[in-house]
Amino acid sequence: MKLKLTFATLFLSMSINAQSIIHVDNSLRMPLQRALLELKKVGVDYDPMSEPFILMYGKTRNQAAAASLGRHKDGVLILVNQSVFDSYDIRAQVWIIIHELAHDVFDLGHTEDGVMIAEIPNAITMDMWRQSMNILKEQINNRRE
Numbered sequence: 001m002k003l004k005l006t007f008a009t010l011f012l013s014m015s016i017n018a019q020s021i022i023h024v025d026n027s028l029r030m031p032l033q034r035a036l037l038e039l040k041k042v043g044v045d046y047d048p049m050s051e052p053f054i055l056m057y058g059k060t061r062n063q064a065a066a067a068s069l070g071r072h073k074d075g076v077l078i079l080v081n082q083s084v085f086d087s088y089d090i091r092a093q094v095w096i097i098i099h100e101l102a103h104d105v106f107d108l109g110h111t112e113d114g115v116m117i118a119e120i121p122n123a124i125t126m127d128m129w130r131q132s133m134n135i136l137k138e139q140i141n142n143r144r145e
Contacts, residue, residue: 021052021053021054021075022048022049022052022053022054023053023054023055023056024048024053024054024055024056025055025056025057025080028055028056028057028080028097030090031090031093031094031096031097032048032055032097034090034094034097035094035097035098035101036048038094038098038133039098039101039133041133042133042134042136042137043137044136044137044140046101046105048076051074051075051076052074052075052076053075053076054070054075054076054077054078055076055078055080055097056078056079056080057079057080057081057082057085058079058080058081059079059081060079060080060081060084063081063084064081064084065080065081065084065085065088065096065120066078066079066080066081066085066096066097066099066100067079067081067100068100068101068103068104070104071103071104071107072107076101076104076105077104078097078100078101078104080096088120091124091129092120092121092124095115095120095121095124095129095132096120098115098133098136099115099116099120102115102116102136102139102140106139106140106143107143108136108139108140108143111135111139113132113135114131114132114133114135114136114139115132115133115135115136116135116136116139
């Protein structure tokens with residue numbers, strides 16, 4: 001109940017004072033920074049300071065590593081299952097953050113390839129990474145058109 005009340009308060013705050021809410025749990029800052037850098041490398045620019053932005057630990061359905069809860073709302077709300085998320089290496093953690101940002105920020109759904117696949121790959125090679133980020137850029141550009 002306390003978690004539901006916290007989310008209700010966060011969403012209410014997001015609508016009342018849209019530009020003032022920025023929260024990222026401390027240990028999620030580095031994967032978020034790397035995710036933003038990777039997006040920038042392929043020409044996708046996103047500034048989390050441009051809208052209400054919350055990236056925090058909490059429970060997810062079906063033991064998902066993370067969940068995008070701000071989709072179709074004003075702002076970003078991504079919930080990360082800490083025990084599942086921490087079991088992945090940094091590359092997979094960045095992949096997860098990028099995946100959830102793509103849901104929330106760019107309104108992308110799951111696809112058959114690239115970062116937007118539903119399952120996190122067991123091993124993310126550099127070639128797979130490059131290919132997936134290029135696919136994501138294309139998906140974002142198509143969405144904007």
